[in-house]
Amino acid sequence: MKAKAKPKKLLGFLYTCLFLGLGILPTVVKPKPALSAEYIYFNYGPLKLSLSRESLEIFANEGRITKEFEFYAQMLNPEALEQLRMLLQKRIKISPVAISRLGKSPMGEAFLEGLGKMIKTHPGRNGLHSLRGALVLAAADSEGLTIINIVRQFPTEGMLIDTDYIFDVQKELATLFRYRDAAVNAIANQATREAAAENTVDVSQLTDLQQPGPYQFTDQVITLSGRRRQSPLGLSGETKFEVALYLPKGNPKPAPLV
Known part of the structure; x- marks a missing residue:
């Protein structure tokens, strides 16, 4: 034997x-x-x-x-x-x-x-x-x-x-x-606790972003010119670019610029 x-x-x-x-x-x-x-x-x-x-x-x-x-x-x-x-x-x-x-x-x-x-x-x-x-x-x-x-x-x-x-x-x-199993279980348990602690959001009560809101605005496009400036290759030419402005209507206070 x-x-x-x-x-x-x-x-x-x-x-x-x-x-x-x-x-x-x-x-x-x-x-x-x-x-x-x-x-x-x-x-x-x-x-x-x-x-x-x-x-x-x-x-x-x-x-x-x-x-x-x-x-x-x-x-x-x-x-x-x-x-x-x-x-x-x-x-x-x-x-x-x-x-x-x-x-x-x-x-x-x-x-x-x-x-x-x-x-x-x-x-x-x-x-x-x-x-x-x-x-x-x-x-x-x-x-x-x-x-x-x-x-x-x-x-x-x-x-x-x-x-x-x-x-x-x-x-x-x-x-x-x-160690691997303990780490995976700890991460999974933490994710479950965080998900359970989050407040449930009623999507039907949120604002529909596809529909127009209560505020009106006017849009305006202006053209800006940039001055000639020195660059590594010499003087650059004058540059022009367009800027779109959306201005709210009926707002007595100055609108913030974003």
């Missing part, structure tokens, strides 16, 4: 790493990266495991399980395999400009830095900048922002996933989602 439980726990790490590490994120000109991640490496205690990007692509596009991927697939039931394939195929619609700004915002950069503790280019090196670049390049690519494309745009030959930090990332995600 212990021997069977260990692979399942290991596969849980793999599945969660793919989902949390790459599937959660939502330069207009896309440069071609010099390198792209061909393999995803996992550490699980003393074990060092790897999975090629090609095997993931074949499974995502064709549903075919290669010999390499079979080691992981045999520990999942058909329903879980289908969910994994849907996750690999999921495309997030977001522009490269938007994701670049999001990744450079204080909250976005802090989150990517935490995620970079788990997804690295080399042992002991935070993957923040590589992740941010891969996200922007994937969003700018015709394939769009998918897990496979993020791995493809990762600027090293291998992507290292340090499973020791996966639970820290899960906690950060839970906190982030709770």
